[in-house]
Amino acid sequence: MLLKKLCYIVSLLFIVSSSSALEIKGTINLSERWQPKVFLALLNSPDDIFVASPDFIIAETFINPDGSFEINTQSVPDDERFYRLYLVQGDNASVEFSATQNKNYFHLLLDRQSEIILTATTQNNSLEVMELRGSEASKAIFDFGEKFAEQRGELSRELPKAKSTFLSQELENFIHTIVAGAENPYVGLYALYHIDDKETDFLRNSDFYFNFQKRLEDELPVTPYTEAYSELLDELIGFREFVCEMPGVQPKWKDWLMLVEALIILVLILFLISLSRKFNKMRSRENVTTNNLKPVYDGLTLKQQEILSLLAAGRSNKEIAQELFVELSTVKTHINNIYRQLNVSTRKDAVDFYHSIKK
Incomplete structure (x- = not known):
C-alpha cells in the first residue's frame, strides 16, 4: 500500500514537472531611470495591440543586478497569442507603454511551449532588443515593427503633400506585402492591424481583406483572433454599405438593380394599405424607443458624442483624428x-443609434 502511494506521488510530480510552460528569459542592460521589473501582458484580441490595461498583465518579475531575468508561467493559452513584454520608467504606472519616444515594449507571438531568450538594453533611453531567439514568428513581428516604425517616422516629419501621399502609399504597400507573404498568418494579422485607415483601404482593396479572411479560416478556423478579424470585416463591410448609401455615391455593381425597381415598386404598393394602418403604432413604438435610448446617449462624454456625430457623417478614423487634432x-x-457604452459591435449600428436619437 505504501509502495503504491509512493508511486502515485512520484508519477504526479513527474507530470507537474513535465507540463509545458511559457518561458522568457535573458538579460536587459538597465539604466538608472528604469524600474528593475519586467511585465508580460496577454493580448486576447488584435485590437489590444494598441491598448494598455492592468487586466492584461499575466506575469511580472524583477530584473537582477546583473540584468538577468526569467518569466515562467503556465497561466497562458495553449495556442499562439500576441504578448507584450515591457518595462516602465521612474514612477510611471505599470500599465503605461509608449510606442514613439522612449519606447518601452515589444510584442511577441507565443504559445505555452515557447522558450524565448533575449538580450536588450535601455542605454539610449528606449528599450532596444539586441538579440531574440526561440520563436521565428516573434522575430518576424519584431522585424516588421522595426521597419514599420522607421517608415512611420518618415511620415511624422513636415513634408510636402505629394511626398507625404507617396510615403503613405509606400507604407501601405509594405504592410500589404507582409500580410500576403507571411509564413504565419498571425504575423500577417499583426501587420494588417497597423493599417491606420482600414476603412479607406478596404474600399480600394476589399479583395485583399477577403482573401486574408479565407486564409485565417482555412488555417486557424476556431480562434479568438480569427473571430475578431471576422468582426472587423463585418464593420468594414458595414462602412462600405453606409458610404454607398450616401448621396452621389453609386457603385457600378448596383446599376443592374434599376431593372427590377419596377417590380419592387409593385410589391410595395400591395403593402401600402397595411403600412398605413400600422403607421401610428410604429411611430408610438419609435417614440418609446427614443426615450429609452436618450439616457444612454447622454451618458457619453462630449468628446464621445462629437466623435459619434463624425462617424454618422461618414468620416474615417483618420479623418476624425485630423479634425479633432x-x-x-x-x-x-x-x-x-x-x-461598449451603446452595446453595439459595428460602426453601422452606432450610426443607426445616432440617427434614432437625432430624429
Whole structure:
C-alpha cells in the first residue's frame, strides 16, 4: 500500500514537472531611470495591440543586478497569442507603454511551449532588443515593427503633400506585402492591424481583406483572433454599405438593380394599405424607443458624442483624428468605448443609434 502511494506521488510530480510552460528569459542592460521589473501582458484580441490595461498583465518579475531575468508561467493559452513584454520608467504606472519616444515594449507571438531568450538594453533611453531567439514568428513581428516604425517616422516629419501621399502609399504597400507573404498568418494579422485607415483601404482593396479572411479560416478556423478579424470585416463591410448609401455615391455593381425597381415598386404598393394602418403604432413604438435610448446617449462624454456625430457623417478614423487634432489611437479608444457604452459591435449600428436619437 505504501509502495503504491509512493508511486502515485512520484508519477504526479513527474507530470507537474513535465507540463509545458511559457518561458522568457535573458538579460536587459538597465539604466538608472528604469524600474528593475519586467511585465508580460496577454493580448486576447488584435485590437489590444494598441491598448494598455492592468487586466492584461499575466506575469511580472524583477530584473537582477546583473540584468538577468526569467518569466515562467503556465497561466497562458495553449495556442499562439500576441504578448507584450515591457518595462516602465521612474514612477510611471505599470500599465503605461509608449510606442514613439522612449519606447518601452515589444510584442511577441507565443504559445505555452515557447522558450524565448533575449538580450536588450535601455542605454539610449528606449528599450532596444539586441538579440531574440526561440520563436521565428516573434522575430518576424519584431522585424516588421522595426521597419514599420522607421517608415512611420518618415511620415511624422513636415513634408510636402505629394511626398507625404507617396510615403503613405509606400507604407501601405509594405504592410500589404507582409500580410500576403507571411509564413504565419498571425504575423500577417499583426501587420494588417497597423493599417491606420482600414476603412479607406478596404474600399480600394476589399479583395485583399477577403482573401486574408479565407486564409485565417482555412488555417486557424476556431480562434479568438480569427473571430475578431471576422468582426472587423463585418464593420468594414458595414462602412462600405453606409458610404454607398450616401448621396452621389453609386457603385457600378448596383446599376443592374434599376431593372427590377419596377417590380419592387409593385410589391410595395400591395403593402401600402397595411403600412398605413400600422403607421401610428410604429411611430408610438419609435417614440418609446427614443426615450429609452436618450439616457444612454447622454451618458457619453462630449468628446464621445462629437466623435459619434463624425462617424454618422461618414468620416474615417483618420479623418476624425485630423479634425479633432488628436492621435489616431485616441480616436480608436474613444470608438471602442462608444461601442461598449451603446452595446453595439459595428460602426453601422452606432450610426443607426445616432440617427434614432437625432430624429
